[in-house]
Amino acid sequence: MLLQGKTVIVSGVGAGLGHQVAATVVRDGGNAVLGARTEANLAKSAAEIDPDGAHTAYLPTDITDESQCEALAALAVSRFGGIDAVVHVAAWDSYFGGLADADFSTWAQVLDVNLLGTLRMTRACLPGLRAAAGGGSVVIIGTQSAVAAPSEVQQAAYAASKGALTSAMYSMARELGPARIRVNTVLPGWMWGPPVQAFVTFAAAGEGVPESVVRGRLESRMALPELATDGDVADAVAFLASGRARGITGQSLLVNAGELMR
Numbered sequence: 001m002l003l004q005g006k007t008v009i010v011s012g013v014g015a016g017l018g019h020q021v022a023a024t025v026v027r028d029g030g031n032a033v034l035g036a037r038t039e040a041n042l043a044k045s046a047a048e049i050d051p052d053g054a055h056t057a058y059l060p061t062d063i064t065d066e067s068q069c070e071a072l073a074a075l076a077v078s079r080f081g082g083i084d085a086v087v088h089v090a091a092w093d094s095y096f097g098g099l100a101d102a103d104f105s106t107w108a109q110v111l112d113v114n115l116l117g118t119l120r121m122t123r124a125c126l127p128g129l130r131a132a133a134g135g136g137s138v139v140i141i142g143t144q145s146a147v148a149a150p151s152e153v154q155q156a157a158y159a160a161s162k163g164a165l166t167s168a169m170y171s172m173a174r175e176l177g178p179a180r181i182r183v184n185t186v187l188p189g190w191m192w193g194p195p196v197q198a199f200v201t202f203a204a205a206g207e208g209v210p211e212s213v214v215r216g217r218l219e220s221r222m223a224l225p226e227l228a229t230d231g232d233v234a235d236a237v238a239f240l241a242s243g244r245a246r247g248i249t250g251q252s253l254l255v256n257a258g259e260l261m262r
Contacts (some may be wrong), residue, residue: 137240
C-alpha cells in the first residue's frame with residue numbers, strides 16, 4: 001500500500017491515464033481528488049474507482065483558471081485534511097502539426113494549458129504540500145516525444161510544451177527541495193490506452209490492414225515484447241508520489257518498454 005492514508009490530487013481525469021492514476025491511488029490505499037473540465041467524466045470515474053465515495057472527491061477544474069486550481073486544492077484539504085501529492089495529467093494533446101503549418105495562436109493555447117496550467121495547479125497546492133508529513137510530491141506527466149520526436153505523427157506544440165515542463169521541473173525541484181517537496185516527471189512512450197488504441201484503429205483503417213499489424217509494428221521497436229500500458233505508467237507515478245521515492249527529485253523516468261534508452 002504505497003499511498004496508505006495519502007491524499008493525491010489528479011488533474012485531467014477522463015477515460016484514459018488520469019482515470020488509471022486515480023484508480024491506482026485508491027488501490028494503493030490513498031485518497032484521490034479528481035479534477036477535469038467535464039463533471040460527467042469526473043462522476044463516472046469516481047463511481048468506478050470508489051463506489052461508496054469514501055476515498056474520492058472531485059471538482060470540475062480548468063487549469064487555465066487559477067481560482068479553479070485553488071478550489072481543487074481547497075477541496076483536498078477540506079475533505080481529507082491535506083495534500084501529499086499532485087499528479088499533472090491534464091494536457092492539450094489533440095493539436096497536430098509541425099512548424100511549417102503552425103498556428104502560433106493555437107501553440108500559445110497549448111502552452112497555456114500544458115505548461116502554465118501545470119504551474120498554476122502546482123502553486124495552488126504548495127501550502128498543502130509544504131505541510132505534508134514526510135514531504136510532498138509533484139509528478140508531471142511528460143512525453144517521450146519531447147526528447148525523441150516520433151515519425152508517425154507530428155505534435156510539435158505538445159512536445160515543446162512538455163519539454164518546457166521538464167525544464168521547469170529542474171527549477172521547481174531546486175526551489176521546493178528545502179521544503180521537502182519533490183518534483184519528478186514520468187515520460188510515457190507509445191502507451192497502450194485509449195489514445196494509442198484510437199491511433200491503431202485509424203491507421204489500420206487507412207492502410208486496409210488488421211489492427212494487429214499496426215500494433216505489431218509499434219511493438220517491434222520495443223525491447224520488451226509489448227507496449228507499456230496506462231497501468232504501467234500509473235504504477236510509476238504511484239512510486240514517485242510515495243515515500244518510497246523520498247530521495248528522488250528533479251528526475252525524468254521513461255516508461256516505454258525500452259523503445260528509447262538513456
